[in-house]
Every structure is written in structure tokens, then in C-alpha cells.
Amino acid sequence: MAADSAAPPTGLSRTDFLAAIRRNRRNTALLCILLTLIGVVVGAGIGWAYGILIDETGTGEGAGDYALYAGGFMLLFSLVWTAVALFLGDKLVLGLTGARAVAKEDAPVLWNVVEEMALAAGLPMPQVAIMETDALNAFATGLKPEKATVAVTRGLLDALSRDELQGVVAHEMSHIANDDVLYMTAVGVLVGLIVLVSDLALRSTRFVGWGGGGHGRRSSGDRKGGGGLVVIAILVLLLIGLLSPVAARLVQMAVSRQREYLADATSVKLTRNPLGLIGALRKLDQATARFDNASKAVQHLFIVNPFRKFGEHASALMATHPSIEQRIERLRALG
Amino acid sequence: MGTTGWIVIGVVVVLVLWGILLYNGLVAGRNQVEAAWRQIDVQLKRRRDLIPNLVETVKGYMGYEQETLQAVIKARNAAVAAEGGPREGQIQAEAALGATLGRLFALAESYPDLKANQNAMQLQEELTSTENKIAFSRQHYNDSVMAQNTRVESFPAVLVAGPLGFGKHPYFEAGDQDREVPQVKLR
Numbered sequence: 001m002a003a004d005s006a007a008p009p010t011g012l013s014r015t016d017f018l019a020a021i022r023r024n025r026r027n028t029a030l031l032c033i034l035l036t037l038i039g040v041v042v043g044a045g046i047g048w049a050y051g052i053l054i055d056e057t058g059t060g061e062g063a064g065d066y067a068l069y070a071g072g073f074m075l076l077f078s079l080v081w082t083a084v085a086l087f088l089g090d091k092l093v094l095g096l097t098g099a100r101a102v103a104k105e106d107a108p109v110l111w112n113v114v115e116e117m118a119l120a121a122g123l124p125m126p127q128v129a130i131m132e133t134d135a136l137n138a139f140a141t142g143l144k145p146e147k148a149t150v151a152v153t154r155g156l157l158d159a160l161s162r163d164e165l166q167g168v169v170a171h172e173m174s175h176i177a178n179d180d181v182l183y184m185t186a187v188g189v190l191v192g193l194i195v196l197v198s199d200l201a202l203r204s205t206r207f208v209g210w211g212g213g214g215h216g217r218r219s220s221g222d223r224k225g226g227g228g229l230v231v232i233a234i235l236v237l238l239l240i241g242l243l244s245p246v247a248a249r250l251v252q253m254a255v256s257r258q259r260e261y262l263a264d265a266t267s268v269k270l271t272r273n274p275l276g277l278i279g280a281l282r283k284l285d286q287a288t289a290r291f292d293n294a295s296k297a298v299q300h301l302f303i304v305n306p307f308r309k310f311g312e313h314a315s316a317l318m319a320t321h322p323s324i325e326q327r328i329e330r331l332r333a334l335g
Numbered sequence: 336m337g338t339t340g341w342i343v344i345g346v347v348v349v350l351v352l353w354g355i356l357l358y359n360g361l362v363a364g365r366n367q368v369e370a371a372w373r374q375i376d377v378q379l380k381r382r383r384d385l386i387p388n389l390v391e392t393v394k395g396y397m398g399y400e401q402e403t404l405q406a407v408i409k410a411r412n413a414a415v416a417a418e419g420g421p422r423e424g425q426i427q428a429e430a431a432l433g434a435t436l437g438r439l440f441a442l443a444e445s446y447p448d449l450k451a452n453q454n455a456m457q458l459q460e461e462l463t464s465t466e467n468k469i470a471f472s473r474q475h476y477n478d479s480v481m482a483q484n485t486r487v488e489s490f491p492a493v494l495v496a497g498p499l500g501f502g503k504h505p506y507f508e509a510g511d512q513d514r515e516v517p518q519v520k521l522r
Contacts (some may be wrong), residue, residue: 108457112464119374120471122367122479272474 028183031255035190035248036078042194042244043074045236046201052233078193085189086143086182093141093301099129099151106130110157113166114150117173120270126150126176130157135291136284139301140172141181148176155289160280167267167277171303174266180259184300191252195245202241205234256300256320264327274331281331285324357492361501364483368504371476372422375507378468379414379429385465386411386436389458393439396449403439410435426507433466473507480504 047070051063104111111128118125126142129151136156142148150172152165160168175181268274284304291306299305300320321327390404397404410432417428440459449455484503487496496502 109460109464112460112467116464116467116471119378119468120474122371122374122475270471 028179028186031183032082032186032190035187035194035251036075038244038248039074039078039190039194039197040071042197042201042240044068044071045240046070046197049201049233049237049240050204052229074193074197078190081193082186082189085185089143089181089185090141090147090149093139094129094149094151097131097139097151098133099131099149101127101129101149107157109162110152110165110169113162113169114173117166117170117270120170121173121177123148123173123177126173130154133291134289135306136160136287136289136304137291137306138168138172138303140175141301142176143182143185145176148181150176153291155287156284159283159287161276163273163276164280164283165276166271167273167280168303170267170270171263171277173270174263175259175301178259178262178266180263181301184256184259187252187255188300191248194248198241198244201237205237205241253320257322260321260327261330264331268331278328278331281324281328354495357495358499361483361486361492361496361499364479364486365501368476368479368483371472371479374472375469375476378465378472379425380418382432382436382462382465382469383411383414385458385462389462392452392455392458393443393446393449396446396452396455397442400439400442403435403442406435407432407439423505426505429469430508433469436462436466477506480506 044067048063048067050070051066055062102111107128107130110130114128115125123145126140126145126148127150129149131137131151131153133153134155135153136159138150138152138156140148140150150169152168156168157165264277267277271277281304299307304324305319305321386407390408394404410428414425414428414432417425440462443449443459486492487501487503
């Protein structure tokens with residue numbers, strides 16, 4: 001083991017998890033600030049377009065104020081919603097998945113495996129929970145390592161060998177060590193808000209397109225240049241409505257997939273045994289039992305997406321997880 | 336004169352700030368190493384506590400392996416004696432205990448009766464897990480030691496680390512036999 005740390009067989013040179021967590025916190029903060037800024041820009045754009053559309057004079061003079069108000073509103077809303085999600089997130093996730101906390105006596109092997117992985121990562125022992133379903137899955141939640149939970153399904157517990165279970169638990173422990181729960185919750189909220197607002201913008205163009213268009217025709221005689229501004233405003237709304245949610249989701253899913261790869265790699269760094277996780281992923285891939293209790297809201301937390309049937313579609317840009325074949329391939333490269 | 340004075344003050348402030356950051360980094364690293372060591376300690380103590388129970392349970396089945404059982408008990412007592420002594424001595428005693436336990440587990444494989452004993456199986460899961468926990472906390476300890484030793488030896492920290500009392504920490508090396516501990520199959 002000592003020889004392992006001198007020359008990690010995983011090819012991963014970074015073994016100081018606590019330093020990695022600090023680095024991750026910084027990157028998380030940066031991305032969240034960026035997403036908030038995008039949200040503010042989207043809000044300001046919508047506000048400006050509305051200012052143009054409801055403006056009677058046709059000069060677009062008041063539009064700047066509307067842009068300011070809408071942008072400010074988005075900023076405030078982002079902050080409040082993120083705070084609420086972070087505050088309530090844990091309980092919500094555990095409730096949504098039906099995970100029940102267990103004591104050591106209820107599942108000694110699982111408990112031991114979780115404790116082993118907590119020691120390997122140098123993190124405090126998380127809470128251990130079980131979901132009573134035949135489906136094979138697992139997730140981790142908790143904004144801080146001190147208040148984390150690792151949950152696995154009963155089916156997973158029954159189907160996997162000790163080594164495979166260790167690989168899965170290490171993957172979940174990596175999500176905790178990498179601060180992924182905090183990260184994906186905050187990103188999910190900010191992206192959700194952008195999607196919601198741009199959806200509103202898109203719907204309103206239909207409404208404004210008819211009403212505003214009629215209005216424009218009627219008064220086209222007294223307004224010079226106003227018609228052009230209205231067209232631009234509607235175009236801005238359309239662009240925001242169509243592009244920003246797609247772009248935001250693409251970023252979110254790409255980040256989510258990278259986080260899965262990272263958690264797989266970190267898992268091997270903890271166990272120093274890629275075969276365990278590879279075997280587990282194979283079994284998860286072949287499992288047929290459906291996970292009816294899962295909710296779309298928590299799909300990104302699981303080790304494999306509970307809704308997606310993997311295969312040819314799995315490498316799609318909108319997937320929360322990379323395909324299992326791709327994950328196994330990368331794990332092979334580590335071993 | 337005024338400009339030179341300000342430059343001197345600026346350099347001194349930067350140097351002091353750099354010194355504070357360096358010192359705090361070294362302290363954080365040393366504390367991480369100490370915390371990691373305490374984690375190993377907890378697991379080693381647990382292993383020492385489990386052993387009398389294990390020996391008691393398997394004695395009836397493994398009557399012909401008196402020599403190995405004696406070796407385990409002897410190694411365990413040596414490890415208990417080394418407790419609280421110098422860290423290098425503890426590491427040696429624990430590595431020796433791990434090696435004799437490995438021999439015992441290997442021999443236990445050829446006693447089918449033992450595998451039918453619920454109590455023995457539970458003890459074996461506990462000991463297997465404790466062995467794993469020792470290995471994993473040792474891994475974390477060694478990772479922390481490597482990070483801290485790199486910090487202490489790097490320039491320019493190497494100039495001040497020694498005088499400030501930050502030394503290199505010893506790695507927890509596994510003994511040769513310990514590395515060949517056969518994995519106990521539970522499923």
C-alpha cells in the first residue's frame with residue numbers, strides 16, 4: 001500500500017483530496033457566478049424587449065429601465081431560489097427517493113464498506129441509507145462532507161459482490177469529496193430558472209406577436225422606426241427563448257457527465273481497484289428492474305441514470321451520464 | 336528617500352504575508368497528517384481488540400494450528416506493548432501482526448467447519464473490514480505524508496520549515512509478508 005502512494009497505479013497523480021475539494025469549491029463558485037450573470041443578461045434582454053413592445057411612443061426610451069428591473073429581479077430570484085434549494089435540498093432528495101437511514105446492525109457489510117471508503121478519502125463517516133427496491137442504483141447527497149448521506153438500493157446490495165459494492169460506494173464518496181451535490185444543486189437551480197424565464201419569453205412572443213403586430217399596423221402612420229424596433233424586440237425574445245435554455249442545459253449536462261467521469265476516476269483512486277467498479281457497472285447495465293420511486297429532479301445524483309436505457313442514445317448531448325460502455329472504457333485505461 | 340522607504344515597507348509587508356501563508360499551510364498539512372495517523376490508530380486498536388475473540392472462536396476448530404495461534408497472540412501483545420511508543424516501533428509491530436493474521440486467514444480457508452460457524456463468519460467480516468480500514472487509512476495517511484513532505488522539502492519552504500519545527504513524516508510501509516495477505520472470500 002505504501003508503494004501505491006509513491007507511484008499510484010491509477011496514473012492519477014493527485015491524491016490530496018482535501019486540496020482537491022478546496023480547488024473544486026473555487027471552480028463551483030465561478031461557474032455559479034457565470035450562470036447567474038447569464039440569467040441576469042437573459043432577464044435584462046427580456047425586460048428590454050418588453051419595454052419596446054409596450055412602449056406607445058415608439059422611441060424605445062423606457063426600455064432601459066425595464067431591462068434594469070428584469071435583470072435585478074433575476075439576480076434576486078436566483079439568489080433566493082438557490083439558497084432555498086441548498087437549505088432544503090437534502091431532506092427533499094431523501095424524501096423523493098424513499099431512502100431510509102440504517103444502523104450498522106441492519107447492514108453490516110454496507111456499513112463497513114462505507115466506513116472503509118470514508119477512511120480512504122479522509123472524510124467523516126456519512127449517514128448510510130437503503131432504498132427498498134429491486135432496481136440497481138445508488139446516490140449520494142449532502143452539501144458538506146460532514147452532513148452527507150450515501151444511499152443504495154436493496155437490489156444493488158443483493159446483486160453486487162463486496163468489491164463491486166466498494167467500487168460503487170467509492171464513486172458516491174467521490175461525489176461527496178468532489179462537492180458535486182452542492183455543485184449540481186446550484187447549477188440545476190440556475191439553469192432551471194433560465195429555462196423557465198426563457199420559456200415565458202417564448203410563449204409571450206406568440207401573444208405579443210398578434211396583439212403588438214396589430215397595434216403596430218394600426219399606428220404605423222405616426223411611428224417612424226418604431227416598427228423596426230418592435231421587430232428587433234420580438235427577434236430578441238425569440239432568440240432568448242430558443243437558444244438560452246438549450247445552451248444552459250447543454251452546459252449543465254456536459255458538466256454532469258464530466259463529474260461522473262471524475263467520480264469514476266476518484267473511485268479508483270480510493271479503492272485502487274478498477275475491476276470492482278467495472279464489474280458493478282456491467283451489472284447495473286444489465287439490470288432490468290425499474291426504479292419507480294426515482295424523480296426526474298434527482299436523476300443526476302444517481303450512479304446510473306434511473307430513466308435512461310443505455311446504449312446507442314446514451315452519448316447524446318443531453319444525457320446526465322456518459323454511456324456505461326464509455327465509462328468502462330475509461331476505467332480500463334486507468335487500470 | 337521617501338520612495339525607497341515605501342518600497343522597503345512594501346517588500347516587508349509582502350514577505351510577512353507570504354510567511355504567514357507558508358506557515359499556515361505547513362500547520363494545516365501537519366494537522367492533516369496527525370489526524371490521518373489517529374484514524375489508523377483507531378483501526379489498529381480495533382484489530383487488537385478483535386483478536387482475542389477471534390482466537391477464542393477458532394481455537395476449537397483449528398487445534399492443529401497452535402503454533403500460528405500462538406504467533407498471532409504474541410504479535411498482538413507486542414503491538415499492544417508498542418502502543419504509545421515511537422511511531423516507527425508501532426508501525427513495525429503492527430506490520431508483524433498483520434503478517435501473522437494473514438497466515439491465520441490463509442489456514443482458515445482449509446477448515447470448512449469454520450465457515451459454517453455464524454459467529455466466526457461475522458468475526459471474519461469484521462476483521463476483513465478492519466484490515467481494509469487499516470489499509471485505506473494507511474493509504475490516506477501516506478497520501479497526506481507525501482503532500483506534507485513535498486511541502487516541507489520544496490523551495491523556498493525548505494529554508495524555514497526546519498527552524499520552525501516542521502520535519503518530514505515517516506511513511507507507513509507495509510511489511511513484505513503483509514503485502515501478500517490473501518483476500519478472505521466471503522461470497
